[in-house]
Amino acid sequence: MNDQGIENPGSRENLVEARDLKKWFPIQTGLLERLMARRVEHVHAVDGVSFNIRKGEVLGLAGESGSGKTTTGKLVIRLEEPTEGTVHFDGQDLGALKSEELRKMRRRMQVIFQDPMASLNPRMTIGEAIQHPLQIHFPKEASSHKEMIYDICDKVGLTPPQFFVDKYPHQVSGGQRQRVVIARALVTHPDLVLADEPIAMADVSVRALLLDLMIDLKNELNLTYLFITHDLATAKYICDRIGIMYLGRLVEIGDLRDVYSNPLNPYTHALLAAVPVPNPHHRRTETMPSGEIPDAINPPKGCRFHPRCTYAQASCSEVEPELRELKPGHFVACHYAEQFL
Ligand SMILES: Nc1ncnc2c1ncn2[C@@H]1O[C@H](COP(=O)(O)OP(=O)(O)OP(=O)(O)O)[C@@H](O)[C@H]1O
């Protein structure tokens, strides 16, 4: 067991094992400021995060804007180099791979970002966009590309494929564009898909359809998802387990049902209390704590949530809580979490 108490290190059940990940971004300042400053300041975007992603599961990462979700996702698939910490993917240390080995590994780790318009080249047809990863990862199988493109178009509901492949992104609907992005991510048959707010830009009417599609594709193609969202209702729909982030730290992680039915961190409590419920008889007693998220340049000493926490005691401003397992598979970083059991 490592210092953050994550279960099953080295388990073959795990596709990803992230350990003590940190990503600090230096703050860009002018030359004069740099010359005068005694030290370079950093944004502590991710600041000591450990978790596993089991093969075949959907692990959600949730938390308010700026909590470090996207940066964590990018560290997992090595779109960002960690400042510290390691990621093992299917048992291999990504940081130890040579560039050619990492390039090959990238076929197995694909990404779906939030904005299909921004992630598709407007001058490439849909067919060309979906073919692009095939040209990178399967250049020798060019004669099969068309079949592979048509096959994935069928799977994501761009049917009939011949109707879509010669069109440009602006010639199809927003929901169809997101299907193109999903097709492009899945055409190389990856193992892990980082889905970063994949339905946030879609029209409300097609969000549930896209989520259902992602669930069907996961089952059909044996995928594992790291699913990032700030929306706990969306997470409830698709995730098996969920990690809650606050200011660069993981503050709670466990099976979705356990975390939602018995949140052990006051921050998770507050996030869940702020989710609107359709049942008028269900009374909410709490609201989101007031105050902005403190800045990630100088995070508060001790527990980072203590300035906003209604349960904070003196020690919370002194000692940073580590994740600990309070119930089987349910980890929380709070000194006083026992009161919520
Ligand atoms: N390339 C970068 N350079 C400098 N700071 C960055 C960079 N990328 C992210 N940050 C900062 O790191 C922190 C975490 O950002 P990140 O995008 O990971 O958060 P997030 O949880 O995904 O937020 P959102 O819900 O808004 O997408 C923020 O303070 C952000 O401003």
Ligand SMILES: [Mg+2]
């Ligand atoms: Mg983000």
